[in-house]
């Protein structure tokens with residue numbers, strides 16, 4: 202099941218202005234594993250996901266969704282299959298009630314009113330905003346507005362969900378909530394792709410990590426394999442998760458991704 | 473970020489001059505022909521403007537500006553040349569169409585005036601950074617508040633177009649059609665415009681706070697981040713231009729007295 206080709210990139214090139222190539226020929230497959238895209242500022246991560254959404258079109262090469270070239274689909278058609286939560290919720294929110302905002306996308310992609318309402322309720326429940334459904338989104342704080350934006354994409358019930366920097370402005374509770382949302386979506390069979398700079402979050406949440414550097418893929422593998430490669434990460438100006446760094450400095454050969462992992466290991470050893 | 477200003481830094485002489493010199497040049501180019509009362513002076517200024525623009529490597533940028541007005545001017549020439557009341561002396565005959573000297577002369581005057589105005593303004597606009605110009609005004613006693621308002625227009629408009637593009641992307645991503653016939657576009661308008669307005673309001677509030685934190689309303693004498701834009705030639709250029717202006721006035725007054 203993990204080897205389904207959900208999205209396939211073939212020799213994907215992109216440039217905004219001629220001669221300044223941002224993506225330099227990407228060839229890879231995104232399967233059902235939850236995937237984190239990491240990399241230095243300006244590496245081309247946002248550009249890449251905009252290509253997935255059809256908001257930008259490749260200068261050459263192609264992207265295939267479940268076998269079909271997305272060049273033949275409009276942005277509105279793609280929206281039924283691939284959802285994306287933008288970095289800044291203020292770019293999206295315009296309705297006066299949270300519930301209307303969350304129902305907007307589902308209705309736009311042709312869901313019946315009753316189905317849309319049900320999906321919206323479920324999505325709000327998932328992000329813990331059920332009680333705020335009747336509120337005006339502009340009366341909420343930034344972190345809650347971000348959750349509204351996340352709910353309004355989840356409610357669209359797309360196969361693929363992309364998050365651009367979901368943890369910005371979230372405290373510990375918010376981060377844990379987003380972690381659980383991502384795990385739940387994965388469990389429901391959705392493909393979650395996330396652009397993110399928080400390595401501890403990546404280590405804890407994602408099965409696969411892809412490192413972008415200057416328009417190429419520098420590393421691609423399970424989160425554990427990727428975070429084991431300290432030197433290559435440094436080359437891409439990335440850090441390892443804190444626990445990984447700590448345990449490596451302490452001389453452990455194993456790669457630990459989370460504190461829980463390390464504690465379990467220590468406890469087992471002590472016995 | 474895309475700029476809405478037509479200015480481009482080319483390191484040219486015009487770039488280096490103080491904005492005031494260029495403003496004075498506009499005044500001179502517009503007022504002197506009127507004082508002297510000769511269209512030839514305008515023609516000379518057109519030639520000077522073209523020369524300056526060419527020398528500063530920005531002549532090409534005047535083409536779109538001239539293109540638009542050129543079309544209007546062409547219709548003026550045709551209509552005045554053919555139909556102006558008082559047309560008596562045929563000058564040019566193209567089949568059944570006759571252009572008259574009087575009408576063409578009148579149209580020529582209009583064309584010269586318009587070109588003179590456009591090109592002299594280009595000398596300023598294409599070679600001056602708006603914020604430099606306004607900073608220099610503020611140095612000369614112009615209110616910093618108004619100065620800020622003018623400068624921020626040049627920052628806020630590109631920022632708003634950028635926000636607009638992001639918002640369009642965000643709503644298209646939710647399945648909204650933004651392209652198509654008028655009805656589709658009108659329906660798309662609300663989801664696009666309300667986040668733009670809201671985020672502008674939020675931005676404005678934050679901008680106000682940021683300004684206040686940095687003492688925008690402080691009563692003390694203000695210093696400037698950038699050096700004053702001027703060169704050693706500026707003084708001489710400005711004096712020369714003022715002298716020319718005075719000379720024009722004197723010439724005219726003397727002419728009248730005779």
Ligand SMILES: Nc1ncnc2c1ncn2[C@@H]1O[C@H](COP(=O)(O)OP(=O)(O)OP(=O)(O)O)[C@@H](O)[C@H]1O
Nearest residue numbers: 217218223240241242243244245246247248249413
């Ligand atoms: N609209 C645009 N026009 C021209 N160049 C752009 C545009 N958007 C982004 N770029 C450039 O493309 C490059 C990649 O940008 P992108 O936003 O994809 O990076 P990113 O990996 O998402 O970075 P970050 O971590 O800062 O979000 C950058 O050098 C950026 O300056």
Ligand SMILES: [Mg+2]
Nearest residue numbers: 246247248396
């Ligand atoms: Mg980005």
